Amino acid sequence: MVKKPAPDASRRSERSRRAIYAAALALVVEVGYPKTTVEAIAARAGVGKQTIYRWWPAKADVLLEAFLDLAEQAARELGQEPYAIPDTGDLAADLRAVLRATVDELLDPRFEAPSRALAAEGVVNEQLGREFVAKLLEPQLQLYVDRLRSAQDAGHVRADVDPRIALELFVSPLAQRWLQHTGPISHAYTDTLVDYALNGLAPR
Amino acid sequence: MVKKPAPDASRRSERSRRAIYAAALALVVEVGYPKTTVEAIAARAGVGKQTIYRWWPAKADVLLEAFLDLAEQAARELGQEPYAIPDTGDLAADLRAVLRATVDELLDPRFEAPSRALAAEGVVNEQLGREFVAKLLEPQLQLYVDRLRSAQDAGHVRADVDPRIALELFVSPLAQRWLQHTGPISHAYTDTLVDYALNGLAPR
Amino acid sequence: MVKKPAPDASRRSERSRRAIYAAALALVVEVGYPKTTVEAIAARAGVGKQTIYRWWPAKADVLLEAFLDLAEQAARELGQEPYAIPDTGDLAADLRAVLRATVDELLDPRFEAPSRALAAEGVVNEQLGREFVAKLLEPQLQLYVDRLRSAQDAGHVRADVDPRIALELFVSPLAQRWLQHTGPISHAYTDTLVDYALNGLAPR
Amino acid sequence: MVKKPAPDASRRSERSRRAIYAAALALVVEVGYPKTTVEAIAARAGVGKQTIYRWWPAKADVLLEAFLDLAEQAARELGQEPYAIPDTGDLAADLRAVLRATVDELLDPRFEAPSRALAAEGVVNEQLGREFVAKLLEPQLQLYVDRLRSAQDAGHVRADVDPRIALELFVSPLAQRWLQHTGPISHAYTDTLVDYALNGLAPR
DNA sequence: AATTAACCGAGACGGTACGTCCGGTCTTTAG
DNA sequence: CTAAAGACCGGACGTACCGTCTCGGTTAATT
Incomplete structure (x- = not known):
């Protein structure tokens, strides 16, 4: 060596x-x-x-690295408190808002090409994929975990639900449509996702 | 030209x-x-x-083409009536069964490398991606649509639910974990997905 | 290997x-x-x-190879009987003539750059050097050997002289001046060489 | 500039x-x-x-420079009065001696690689070539000029001979054989050169 | 003794060319 | 006419050095 x-x-x-x-x-x-x-x-x-x-x-x-830098820079430009999902007490509204923002970003051509490229490379190059996930994707998913836990504390979500899995009900369908072109993405679509999925998580 | x-x-x-x-x-x-x-x-x-x-x-x-040929061949080998999700009347059990089978296939090394490769290329090469989806993915998703519609007819799923979107609650999380290595995939995991998601679709 | x-x-x-x-x-x-x-x-x-x-x-x-091709082509263009030193019976005159022609060629810019380049590379790259000598230089030197042998037969050169060495008295000084810039080359110069050297070879 | x-x-x-x-x-x-x-x-x-x-x-x-330094150092080590060809009165013997010494040096691997390298570079890089000649080669050739002039004074060499050209009859053949691998070099070879060439320079 | 200016080892830099690899085209020979 | 074989043009790969540059750190000579 x-x-x-x-x-x-x-x-x-x-x-x-x-x-x-x-x-x-x-x-x-x-x-x-x-x-x-x-x-x-x-x-x-x-x-x-x-x-x-x-x-x-x-x-x-x-x-x-270039993309991480871009993301960081964009985050810095955008918001002071960039790293949180709003917590207005209305979980459905908060999720709809953040997913709509994600849709907007996915459709922004400034981000689309490089992030699509990275995602593709990550699919086939495991080492890179894991880094992409760890540095970019997972931190964002963690925000959903936090928000869902807060909802659990407020009794809006069943206590036995694993937030790390639950979040995928909202996020993964959008991700797949975007990545694999399996369908169009829009605000209406993510709203529907929130509607369908949240019912499953709510206490009986 | x-x-x-x-x-x-x-x-x-x-x-x-x-x-x-x-x-x-x-x-x-x-x-x-x-x-x-x-x-x-x-x-x-x-x-x-x-x-x-x-x-x-x-x-x-x-x-x-090679992969389509492989898939077709594998299906033919497997024998049974390949193109349907079982309909025992118990939607949850049927979904769990088919998702467990999908997990097994995704973990089969004979399929993993080529399908991962195609998925990756499809992410970045839109034309190929659409073909991949149309010829391979969509037909399988259609089976979910059919099964969900049958469940709607039996009154086990809310009538106003769009099955094409609903199926993504089960399928996309699994797809994302596999594609992007965002988490491990297992029978327990897909069982959980069915549990969480089905609640949201059931009539109140 | x-x-x-x-x-x-x-x-x-x-x-x-x-x-x-x-x-x-x-x-x-x-x-x-x-x-x-x-x-x-x-x-x-x-x-x-x-x-x-x-x-x-x-x-x-x-x-x-390019240079060998050039040389061959030039030879073909030039003369029908390219491969011989004239034999008029007057050794001195014949040598003067051929050396003057060599001087002209060495000063021709079409030949100078590539042959100088090859000679240089041959000095340091033994394998190439030997090929250069075998394919290009030695055949030309052989012509001198032939002419000197003919002169020996005619009694104009001592019988015990080795023509392969004797030819160097005419050729090498010119070669060195050209290769190493140790002096100017001209018709007068080669005439002088013939004059000096031939005396040493003539019978007493 | x-x-x-x-x-x-x-x-x-x-x-x-x-x-x-x-x-x-x-x-x-x-x-x-x-x-x-x-x-x-x-x-x-x-x-x-x-x-x-x-x-x-x-x-x-x-x-x-490194080579000039090496040469100088070697000369200093050798001691004697380095810058002269012996003058015993027997021109042939003196030339044989100095040429034999040159052969020995050319075959010494300590000198061969660098001097061959410099010679090669000098062939193609005129500026360096001239410096190489001026600083290293010409001083040595000058020794032959001196010795030949002394021989002329003693009547052993024709008075109308130009020593700067005459020396090439001894030196250049050796140089060419070494530089271009056109033949082996040995004491016997240089002895022969002295024999052939000196005859041409001797008074009739 | 403190300051200053240059050389020094080290090595990153913008470049050029290397020799290899492969994409996609074209040509030749065999069937 | 298809197919195998593989030479061809083009151009990117990742490496090796080029000659320049910048960075501390000595080391002398000047204050």
């Missing part, structure tokens, strides 16, 4: 890192993931190829 | 076609989808590259 | 071969040997890089 | 300079000239790359 002598991260060029993120995201949007080449990212970023290979093992990892 | 003068399908070599299916599936299992090259498929199948390009536009289409 | 499965020479593209020769020679003349890259040769010849690597192991070998 | 502000030679690290010479020579011997990289020289010498680029414009110049 030959290990590279890990480069000195403290001397890393911030400028290059940002340029690479931007180039990678732009190219994925413009020409799609498979036609996005490391060479093109380097050229567009005005960077040597080695600078990419020095810091990332593969194209997918570049894109993952 | 230059169209190729479609080759004469009647003179196509059945032997080559089967060899190509076998080689494609074997390679996807052995080295994964991205490292499965048309060249390797041709070599392994003992076939000229042109024979592949003559009949399929791209690697993904070869694999799709 | 992994051997490539030798490509089928009978299917080789003559067109590509000639284009590669032309491109290689042109580039060596234009930008010099070290800046002549395989990539540039391929681009200029309108050829894939692999087509070069398929048939030649290295840049130097391409150039060697 | 932008000129670098010439570095302060008085503060130059002697230690680095010697380490670079040693590393350069060692690498040329071990892996050959073309595979000797500036990076490897720096690494082997335990020196930053910039330290090399600060003091030398190119790899070839490093090697030239």
Whole structure:
């Protein structure tokens, strides 16, 4: 086993890192993931190829980091308290609101191409998939867990329900429609999901 | 736009076609989808590259056809009346049974690699994705639609529920866990899904 | 040891071969040997890089073949009986004539760049050097051997002289001046060489 | 034209300079000239790359200096009065002696790799070639000029002979055989050269 | 003794070319 | 005419070095 002598991260060029993120995201949007080449990212970023290979093992990892950065940045721009589902006491309304926001994001072309690309790569490349889930998806799902627990405390959801599974009744159908084109996604659709699923969770 | 003068399908070599299916599936299992090259498929199948390009536009289409063939063959082997969900009158039991069977199939390594590969390609390649869904996924989902409608007729499911959406409460969570590695899949898990979701669909 | 499965020479593209020769020679003349890259040769010849690597192991070998081809072609153009030193009976005159012709060739820019490049590579790359000598240099030196032997038969050169060594008295000084820039080369210079050296070979 | 502000030679690290010479020579011997990289020289010498680029414009110049240093050092070790051909009154014997010594040096592996490398580079890189000739070759050739003039004074060589050309009858054949592998070199060979050539220069 | 200026080892950087691999096309030979 | 074989053009891959640059850290010479 030959290990590279890990480069000195403290001397890393911030400028290059940002340029690479931007180039990678732009190219994925413009020409799609498979036609996005490391060479093109380097050229567009005005960077040597080695600078990419020095810091990332593969194209997918570049894109993952770039996307995480984008998501973080977007979150920072958007809201002060970005990491929570509203808790107005009305669980159905809160879920409808957050799912509608998710629909909007999934339809935003700025996000669609790169996140679709990452999801695809994650399906086939398990290591990347797990990182994608751990860093991006799971934290968001955790918000649902929190909100559902709060609803359980308020007696709006059966106490024996596992929130980590319950949330999938809302989230997974949307995810599948989006990922696999198994159907259109819209506010009406997510509203319906909330309607159907919440009944199953409510106390008898 | 230059169209190729479609080759004469009647003179196509059945032997080559089967060899190509076998080689494609074997390679996807052995080295994964991205490292499965048309060249390797041709070599392994003992076939000229042109024979592949003559009949399929791209690697993904070869694999799709190969997989459809595999699925059909497997169904035929299994024998029974393949295209239906049992209808014992007990909707919950029937759904649990069919979902458990799905779990088993998803965990079968013979199917896992190629179907994962196709799903991934379908995420990013919309045209292929739609074909994958239309030819493989949707027919199976339709079985759920049928079974749910039957349950509606028997009064076990609210009449105003759209079965095409309702089925996603059972199917999509499983699909997402499998596709995105967001959690383990098991019989217990799908049983729980049926439990949670069915409550929401039952008449009050 | 992994051997490539030798490509089928009978299917080789003559067109590509000639284009590669032309491109290689042109580039060596234009930008010099070290800046002549395989990539540039391929681009200029309108050829894939692999087509070069398929048939030649290295840049130097391409150039060697290209130059041999050029030399052969030039020889064919020039004379009907190209492979002989004139034998008028006057050894000194004959040697002067052939050396003057050599000087002219060495000063011809069409030949200078590539042959200098090959000579240089041959100095450092023994395998190539030997091939260069065997295919190009030695055949020419052999002509001197023949002419000197004829002179020995005529009694104009000492019988105990080894022609293969004797020829170096005329040829090597010129070669060294040209190769190593140790002095200017001209007709007067080679005439002087013939004058000095021939005395040493003449019978007492 | 932008000129670098010439570095302060008085503060130059002697230690680095010697380490670079040693590393350069060692690498040329071990892996050959073309595979000797500036990076490897720096690494082997335990020196930053910039330290090399600060003091030398190119790899070839490093090697030239290193070799000049080696030659000087070797000469100093040998002791005697290095810069002269013996003058015993017997020109033939003196030339045989010095050429035999040259043969020995050319066959010494310590010298062969670097001097061959320099000669090769000099063939193709005129600027370096001229420096190589001026600093190393020409001084040695001048010794022959001196010895031949002395022989002319003694009446052993025709007065109208140009010694600068005459010396090439002895030296160039040896040089060509060595440089271009056109034949083996040995004491017997150089003795023969002296025999053939000297006759041509002797007064009638 | 403190300051300053340069060299120094180290190595990241933007680049270029390497030699390999494969996509998709075209050509040849056999059946 | 199909099919196998495989050469072809094109172009991305990941690697190796190029020559430049920036970063602390010595080390001398100047204050």
